[in-house]
Amino acid sequence: MPVWSTSTVISGICRFYPDNGGSEKGGVKIADYKVSLPSFLAKVNIGDKITCSDVFGAVSGIIKLAHQGNLGANMWFNIVSN
Numbered sequence: 001m002p003v004w005s006t007s008t009v010i011s012g013i014c015r016f017y018p019d020n021g022g023s024e025k026g027g028v029k030i031a032d033y034k035v036s037l038p039s040f041l042a043k044v045n046i047g048d049k050i051t052c053s054d055v056f057g058a059v060s061g062i063i064k065l066a067h068q069g070n071l072g073a074n075m076w077f078n079i080v081s082n
C-alpha cells in the first residue's frame with residue numbers, strides 16, 4: 001500500500017473534465033478525467049495523488065499521464081474512492 005504525502009505541490013486555477021479519448025493507448029482508455037492548467041514547475045509523476053475542487057465538491061484521483069507543453073500542462077487521472 002503506497003504512503004501518501006499530504007503536502008501541496010501545485011495549487012491554482014485549473015479546469016478538469018471527463019476525458020473523451022485523449023488518453024487512449026492502443027485503443028484502450030487509460031484515464032477518466034483530464035485537468036488543464038498553466039505551466040507548472042513541480043515534477044509530476046505517474047501514481048501521484050491529485051485533488052480537484054469546484055463548486056460541486058472535490059474529486060480525487062491518481063495521475064496516469066502528465067504532459068508539460070509551451071502553452072500549459074495537462075494531467076490525466078483516474079478517480080479513487082478514498
